[in-house]
Amino acid sequence: MEGRFNYMGVFMAVIVGAMMVHGSSAQTTHTVGDSLGWVVPPAGDAAYRTWAASTTFAVGDVLVFNFPTGIHDVAEVNRAAFDSCNSTSPISMSTNGPTNITLTSAGEHHFICTFARHCNLGQRLAINVSASSAAAPAPQPTTPPPATAPISPAVPATPPPASGAPAPSPSRAAMTYTVGDRLGWLVPPGGPIAYQTWARGNTFMVGDILVFNFTNGAHDVLEVTRPEFDSCNVSTTTAAPIMTGPARITLTSAGEHHFICTFPQHCSFGQRLAINVTAGGSTATPPSGSAPTPSSTATPPPSSGSPATPTPFTPSTPSPVTAPPPPGNSATSFAVGVLPFTFLAVAVAFLYN
Ligand SMILES: *[C@@H]1O[C@H](CO)[C@@H](O)[C@H](O)[C@H]1NC(C)=O
Ligand SMILES: *[C@@H]1O[C@H](CO)[C@@H](O)[C@H](O)[C@H]1NC(C)=O
Numbered sequence: 001m002e003g004r005f006n007y008m009g010v011f012m013a014v015i016v017g018a019m020m021v022h023g024s025s026a027q028t029t030h031t032v033g034d035s036l037g038w039v040v041p042p043a044g045d046a047a048y049r050t051w052a053a054s055t056t057f058a059v060g061d062v063l064v065f066n067f068p069t070g071i072h073d074v075a076e077v078n079r080a081a082f083d084s085c086n087s088t089s090p091i092s093m094s095t096n097g098p099t100n101i102t103l104t105s106a107g108e109h110h111f112i113c114t115f116a117r118h119c120n121l122g123q124r125l126a127i128n129v130s131a132s133s134a135a136a137p138a139p140q141p142t143t144p145p146p147a148t149a150p151i152s153p154a155v156p157a158t159p160p161p162a163s164g165a166p167a168p169s170p171s172r173a174a175m176t177y178t179v180g181d182r183l184g185w186l187v188p189p190g191g192p193i194a195y196q197t198w199a200r201g202n203t204f205m206v207g208d209i210l211v212f213n214f215t216n217g218a219h220d221v222l223e224v225t226r227p228e229f230d231s232c233n234v235s236t237t238t239a240a241p242i243m244t245g246p247a248r249i250t251l252t253s254a255g256e257h258h259f260i261c262t263f264p265q266h267c268s269f270g271q272r273l274a275i276n277v278t279a280g281g282s283t284a285t286p287p288s289g290s291a292p293t294p295s296s297t298a299t300p301p302p303s304s305g306s307p308a309t310p311t312p313f314t315p316s317t318p319s320p321v322t323a324p325p326p327p328g329n330s331a332t333s334f335a336v337g338v339l340p341f342t343f344l345a346v347a348v349a350f351l352y353n
């Protein structure tokens with residue numbers, strides 16, 4: 001789980017670098033969870049404990065809770081409420097994401113998400129805040145980073161752990177991919193671009209296995225047709241979603257495959273994955289500039305399946321997913337593709353505040 005925060009060092013380096021450019025500034029902005037954002041973390045509350053332990057907070061600092069409005073919130077609570085995940089009388093409450101909270105007093109501060117079981121599943125943060133005069137260490141020019149390095153999508157920062165195998169040859173052994181790599185399967189803080197980028201960075205063949213790593217009770221996964229994927233509305237698929245993570249799904253046929261989370265709003269906020277699967281042993285990746293052949297005639301699953309009714313969806317905004325951006329970063333790893341947005345946002349914020 002520490003692996004999720006491998007970027008902490010880089011992140012802090014960028015902050016320090018930005019502060020040096022900006023000049024003297026005692027106020028620091030902390031993006032809670034860094035690239036993870038404010039989510040139900042896949043591995044429980046260790047994620048935010050680890051993040052808090054590696055960060056120093058002082059009065060005047062700002063916490064940025066990065067989440068889409070409507071599927072999470074953030075409430076400051078007292079310690080007892082934090083320990084018991086009791087959201088009945090919060091100290092303060094913010095429902096719009098992203099939320100900035102300025103730390104105005106020293107001592108312990110506790111934050112939880114009040115949605116369903118999110119707090120119990122680990123979406124909570126406890127921090128110690130020091131008085132501002134005691135904190136605000138002078139920026140250390142320890143390893144002045146090339147500020148552009150982590151920002152350029154062309155520079156591979158760290159190879160993704162799970163799918164970091166060498167580029168597959170046309171015939172290769174079946175591979176197992178953890179969807180999203182260390183992000184796992186969740187509502188991505190940056191929207192649909194996260195899984196689009198991840199998919200473009202990988203090659204899928206019949207026989208490969210996708211592992212959807214998610215927290216039970218907070219997400220699920222269902223393979224759907226393309227129209228269902230595009231609309232986030234399950235109307236023809238009758239199979240029941242897989243409720244237990246990590247869910248392993250073997251790709252048994254070539255062509256497009258589409259996966260979504262059926263929890264309300266999760267798909268429309270970006271928790272969906274579309275991939276192209278090639279027949280094993282015989283192919284190179286198809287030229288994606290070829291004639292658009294919408295596979296809207298995707299075969300529905302056998303109707304002999306489970307009678308479970310699909311989870312109803314609330315209306316979603318028009319899908320931005322249908323037209324993937326042109327290729328060109330196909331070698332870009334997921335992590336490299338997503339993280340720069342955070343870095344850019346933070347760096348820009350410092351430079352122009
Ligand atoms: C799922 O995520 C957890 C936390 O990051 C990790 O420890 C675990 O190995 C992952 N499982 C799989 C199958 O990738
Ligand atoms: C939650 O907190 C409220 C107010 O502090 C208290 O009245 C209530 O009993 C608590 N609920 C639980 C389940 O602890």
Ligand SMILES: *[C@@H]1O[C@H](CO)[C@@H](O)[C@H](O)[C@H]1NC(C)=O
Pocket residue numbers: 108126127128
């Ligand atoms: C805050 O600091 C106190 C004193 O060192 C410690 O007992 C407490 O566990 C800390 N709380 C957090 C959330 O780190």
Ligand SMILES: *[C@@H]1O[C@H](CO)[C@@H](O)[C@H](O)[C@H]1NC(C)=O
Pocket residue numbers: 256274275276286287288289290291292293324
């Ligand atoms: C799959 O490949 C076809 C043909 O190259 C392309 O039109 C389509 O957008 C691709 N779909 C995905 C999900 O990448």
Ligand SMILES: *[C@@H]1O[C@H](CO)[C@@H](O)[C@H](O)[C@H]1NC(C)=O
Pocket residue numbers: 233234235313314315316
């Ligand atoms: C979902 O699709 C069904 C069938 O196409 C349609 O009747 C229904 O109105 C749709 N629901 C939403 C919320 O778009």
Ligand SMILES: *[C@@H]1O[C@H](CO)[C@@H](O)[C@H](O)[C@H]1NC(C)=O
Pocket residue numbers: 029062064099100345346349350
């Ligand atoms: C929150 O803080 C970030 C980073 O400093 C900044 O870019 C953003 O504009 C702030 N948002 C609000 C609503 O103040």
